[in-house]
Amino acid sequence: MKLSTKGKYAVYAMHYLALKNGEGPQALKVIAEMGVPEQYLEQLLGNLRRAGLVKTVRGAQGGYELARTPKEITVGDIIEATEGPISLSECLSEQSPCTKSGTCAARYVWEKITTSINDILQGITLQDMLEQKGEKCSHE
Amino acid sequence: MKLSTKGKYAVYAMHYLALKNGEGPQALKVIAEMGVPEQYLEQLLGNLRRAGLVKTVRGAQGGYELARTPKEITVGDIIEATEGPISLSECLSEQSPCTKSGTCAARYVWEKITTSINDILQGITLQDMLEQKGEKCSHE
C-alpha cells in the first residue's frame, strides 16, 4: 500500500505555491525545479486546476497560484485531485452484495478504513504544513 | 491511492479462517470459493504463513488455520504481510535530505499520514471483524 509519487509531487508543488502565496503566479519551470519532470508536473497541475485548487494565468509572465487560501486546501483535496478518490476495493461501490459468507463484515471494515484515512488527509491543510516550517529537520 | 485486491483477498481469507477457527485446517480450495483464483490466493497465503499469521498442515486433509487467536491478528498485520510495509514515498526512508526548500515540511506530513494509517490498521483485529458479524448488511 503506497501513495504514488503523483500525490507526492502534487503535495510538494502545492506546498511551494503556498509558500509563494500572494506573490503572483509561479511558472511551471520554477515549480519543477524541486526535481520533477516539467511535463509530468504540468499534467498534475492540470488536474489541480480542474479540481479548483489552483488557478492559472496564461501567457508570458503567467503561471500557477493557489485558488484558495492555504487554510482552505487539504492534503486530501490534493491527493484526490491527482490520484482520484481513495477506495480500497470494488465491493465498496458496486458489486452483487454479500453473497459470500463473511464478505460483508470485511466490507464494513473496509469502509471504516477508507473513512479514517480520508479523515486524516482532510485534517491536514497547507497552512499546517507552512506552520511546520519552523521545526528542525529531523533528517540532519 | 488504493489498497490493492491483494490486501483485500488476504483480509477476506483471514476473516474466513477466523470464522472457522478451532475447526481444523481449511483447504485452499474451500477458502478460494469466495471468488479468488486459487493459485493466486495460494501465493498470498504463503506470505501470510511466512509472516507467522497462519500455519499450515500439509498432505491430505491438510489446509490453513490461524497461527494466533483472532484477537492477536490485526488488519495491519495482514496487509503488511501481503503488500509490504505502508510507505508513501522514498524521501521517508533514504534520500539526500532536505536539499529543496519546503521539502522537509512535506516530509513531516508524510510521516504523520503514514503513522496515522498504520495506527488505524493496527487498531482493527480479526476479533473486531467477527463481532461485526451480527450487524445488518447495509447493502440490502
Place this chain on the structure above:
DNA sequence: TGGAAACCCGATAAAAATGATCGGGATTCA
C-alpha cells in the same frame, strides 16, 4: 504401499497503473 489430497515454490505471462515524453496549439505580455 500406493494413490489421492493437499500444500510449496520458482518462473513466467498478461493486464493495468504509473511515470514520462512528444508535438503542436492557444494565450498574453512587452
Place this chain on the structure above:
DNA sequence: TGAATCCCGATCATTTTTATCGGGTTTCCA
C-alpha cells in the same frame, strides 16, 4: 510580432499487480 507560458491529447516506457503454469513435496488412508 515574438518570446514566454499554459493547454492538451496521444503515445511510449516502466513498474506493479494479477494470474497462471508446471512441477515438487508431504501426508493421510484404504
